[in-house]
Amino acid sequence: MKLVKSLFGPKTRGRSISFALVIVAYIVISILQSAGSIPRMISSLLVPVCCYIVAAIGLNMNVGISGELNLGQAGFMSVGGFSAAITNAVLLNTVSNDFVRLLICIVIGALIAGFVGWLISIPVLKLEGDYLAIVTLAFGQIIMSLMNNLYVGFDADGIHFGFINNTMQLGEGGKMIVSGPMGVTGNKMISTFTVGFILILISLLVVYNIIYSKEGRAIQACRDNKIAAETIGIKVSSTKTLAFVVSSALGGAAGALYMMNYSSVAATKFDFNTSILILVYVVLGGLGNMTGTLISTSVLVLLPEMLRFLSSYRMLVYAIVLIVMMIVTNNEQIKTFFEKFKKQKGVQAHE
Amino acid sequence: MKFSKVFKGGMVAAMAMSLVACSSNSTTSAKSTSASAEAFKIGGSGPLSGDAAVYGNAVKNGAELAVKEINAKGKVQLEFKYEDDQADGEKAATAYNTLADWGMQASIGATTSGAGQAVSPLYQQDDIFAITPSGSSPAVIYQNADNESDPYGNVFQMCFTDPNQGVASADYISENKVGTKVGVIYRNDDNYSTGIFNKFKTEAKKLGLDVVAEQGFANGTTDYSVYVKKCKDAGADVVFLPIYYQPASQILAEAKKQGYETKFFGCDGMDGILDMEGFDTSLAEGLYMLTPFSADAEDELTQNFVKNYKEAYGDTPIQFAADAYDCVYAIAQALEESGVRASDATSDITAALEKEFTSMTFNGLTGSDVTWNANGEVSKAPKAVVIQNGAYVSAE
Amino acid sequence: MAFLSYLIGGLGLGSVYAIIALGYSMVYGIAKMLNFAHGDVIMVGAFVAYFALSSFGLPTIVALILSVVACTVLGIVVEKLAYKPLRGASSLSVLITAIGVSYFLQNAAMLMWGTDTKIFPTILEGTLTIGELSIPYLTLLTILSCIVIMVVLTMFINKTKTGRAMRACSEDKGAASLMGINVNQIISITFAIGSGLAAIAAVLLCATYPSVYPTLGSMPGIKAFTAAVLGGIGSIPGAFLGGLLLGVIENLARAYISTQLSDAIVFMVLIVILLIKPTGLLGKKVNVKV
Secondary structure, three states, X not given: OHHHHHHHOHHHHHXXXXXXXXXXXXXXXXXXXXXXXXXXXXXXXXXXXXXXXXXXXXXXXXXXXXXXXXXXXXXXXXXXXXXXXXXXXXXXXXXXXXXXXXXXXXXXXXXXXXXHHHHHHHHHOOOOHHHHHHXXXXXXXXXXXXXXXXXXXXXXXXXEEEEOOOOOOOOOOOEEEEEHHHOEOOOOOOOOHHHHHHHHHHHHHHHHHHHOOHHHHHHHHXXXXXXXXXXXXXXXXXXXXXXXXXXXXXXXXXXXXXXXXXXXXXXXXXXXXXXXXXXXXXXXXXXXXXXXXXXXXXXXXXXXXXXXXXXXXXXXXXXXXXXXHHHHHOOXXXXXXXXXXXXXXXXXXXX | OHHHHHHHHHHHXXXXXXXXXXXXXXXXXXXXXXXXXXXXXXXXXXXXXXXXXXXHHHHXXXXXXXXXXXXXXOOOOEEEEEEEOOOOHHHHHHHHHHHHHHOOOEEEEEOOHHHHHHHHXXXXXXXXXXXXXXXXXXXXXXXXXXXXXXEOOOEEEOOOOHHHHHHHHHHHHHHOOOOOEEEEEEEOOOHHHHHHHHHHHHHHHHHOOEEEEEEEEOOOOOOOHHHHHHHHHOOOOEEEEOOOHHXXXXXXXXXXXXXXXXXXXXXXXXXXXXXXXXXXXXXXXXXXXXXXXXXXXXXXXXXXXXXXXXXXXXXXXXXXXXXXXXXXXXXXXXXXXXXXXXXXXXXXXXXXXXXXXXXXXXXXXXXXXXXXXXXXXXXXXXXXXXXXXXXXXXXX | OHXXXXXXXXHHHHHHHHHHHHHHHHHHHHHOOOOOOHHHHHXXXXXXXXXXXXXXXXXXXXHHHHHHHHHHHHHHHHHHHHHHXXXXXXXXXXXXXXXXXXXXXXXXXXXXXXXXXXXXXXXXXXXXXXXXXXXXXXXXXXXXXXXXXXXXXXXXHHHOHHHHHHHHHHHOHHHHHHOOOOHHHHHHHHHHHHHHHHHHHHHHHHHHOOEEOOOOOHHHHHHHHHHHHXXXXXXXXXXXXXXXXXXXXXXXXXXXXXXXXXXXXXXXXHHHHHXXXXXXXXXXXXXXXX
């Protein structure tokens, strides 16, 4: 009951719009899919879109709500993804139900990424502004570099790890899970759109619950004015840590879901460009605005695929669209024009 | 901020429209399938944008050239569509599905190994035949790559697998006494390079070659002086470069700068080095490489190919283009010999192609008497060449 | 001896990073934006110089001037078209636009100039030999250019009227415009100088590491950004110091620790330094008031 109330309370209109949007989109797509009217190109993008949305919601928590520029979200996706791949391979024979195993993988991916996020947050949150940003970038690069040199094998004796050079001798029936630059290979693909949908709902629930809680208000107070927040007794470092850890855990969950959607993913997939891409989704959707993140992520993931008919001009046009979108959404005149329009509508609604 | 909601409403509408537009697109293409039932639909994907775009473009050009020639002969008719995958697994999966929507019946697979590893299960799932020109990782054709078991069965390779190249290189260096102390400079965040290197190292140990320096560099490295200096200091009398020709050109230049006189030995990725714009070919003097293709070869087939390629695209073809050209010809040969028709079910076409490929012998640019085993692995003789006076000369 | 030669190699690499970082830092100081497209301006500069040298056979100095002119114009045009409409928007919006510009330049270069790697012609050969130590003249030239650029730039900022106006803008744009400074013009000039420097860096970078390709600028761009932050972003001597340090650490890490992990080590050192000096080596500590 409390949940229903909180969903439709006056303060939480943004929240109910987000949930409604996700649920409606899921229902519509599911119906279209069962009717067979969605081309495979689009349906193959559904899970990646869900992953990027979850990662972007997490990042928005960090960048939008907590106000810290994070340039290493892909690093957490990487940690989550690789942990999930290992979990998946280890549990393949013990947990036969794909759905259950996927859930375990995602939970483990989120937990480990959250833990790594907590470790990293200790040095990171000592810094501010662009210095903080560069350190997150640095951690992203370090994680990628380490993952690129990581070898993990699994046989009857358990899990074996190797670093830089693969020296392990696996026993009978042994299998390499992660092989250095080749990344994860032979992963069993178990991600589904429905799980992606559930994961989006959960992450929205988590993020909104934090935003509208005491901690959430503290986080936003720290963002808007650190000193003022400190003077009224808010512990700045622990509130910021909370936001950072939640953000990285969501990144990890997203990475786990992503990994489980492909049979093979290399560590270089989660590079600086991917971190930047997720940041683009967040900024374009609006800082702190989760509904915006949902929409901008879906649009920007689908856009380059929609532009395939342009062949070699595809990425060029994508770049132009990106620049124009940024300019248009930030243009004062257009902003005020729509604001007027909006106000009129608001007045009519009241009458 | 309120404006953003309106804007977003617009975006949602645009998204919905594009969804609808896209689904209508696919239906029209489905109709056109039945109209031109005589042509087989051949797909393929590779990087046309991003870091590795040069390989995707080479494959696309090589394959298109082959399709044009085959169609002009009038026996088997092919329709070819090549999608951009940015050498990325996720994008490759989307590219694959775009091709599946188009009605692809056979494919030249993905150009790069990373992308190939991600799409091979999809080819298997849909039972569509694929032969990759250049996805050389064992993980492209085997589900269990480390001990090379569980082949996908319908995914074949035109190139050697990376481990095979590593073994062949070590064998060649040892047999022909190119050197005894080996230095290796490889790219440690690259599948191809580490794949060759790892097997090379094991084989070298077996043969009693002494690997005195192993240097890994990462993508985006600009400065190679340390790598060269370490090989020099270790006294390596042959430096093995299982890398592509672009970084190799820099390593050769650096070696000259440091006055390091040694032998360099490369694999198939080295092909193309002589045709780089602005490259001082004297740097590559004495460079050995194991490559199935060289644009300088004197046989008629290669010369015609190079001439036509230059006419059509203005560049000298690299090995990737030659492999793609061979892939298309091999598919065409198999289609012709099996007698399947474009109107047959895709699974029948796949079965016919698998049968032909495992039984036929193919003669192409990258090898003669080429055969494949049931796992999809190619068997052809690697050619060792050495660069003398700015041209490839057979090293045998 | 080996150590010295690694050190000098590192200084050469670091000088290139430093010149790029100077551009980064200047733009950041004045416009308060992270210009992620800076690396791609380098790429354009490299291509212009490459075509001038090898296709038209122009002398090196002409090629350098052409490249500087092209990049300066490009810098101003990009600023006017893409960044100026966003004046007043959040710095993150500008950052995303810069990323858009970066994608645009890379893909445009791919379409115009092809994707294959081109080899930059040699502009300076030979080595200086002192005892056992041999240093390529090019490395010396790079280090020297870097020092000259740093000194000239510092003097320009401190002594000239435009330089003073720049400093004023970086302190407080509103106050600066009240004092009669044309802020938009100053920002354009900053972009022009930053992009011109990128062209010089491009020629030096490609002369030392002679590969020219469309994504050439991304990695040096990230490294230079790191260097600028390491030295204290916005500070010109800081960018210089940060660049040199980064180059040296990178080279020594490769030589003595691990070639495979050199990037990870560089970033690790960065993190440690920032923990000790949270605003970079020479960055100013800004006091925030409520």
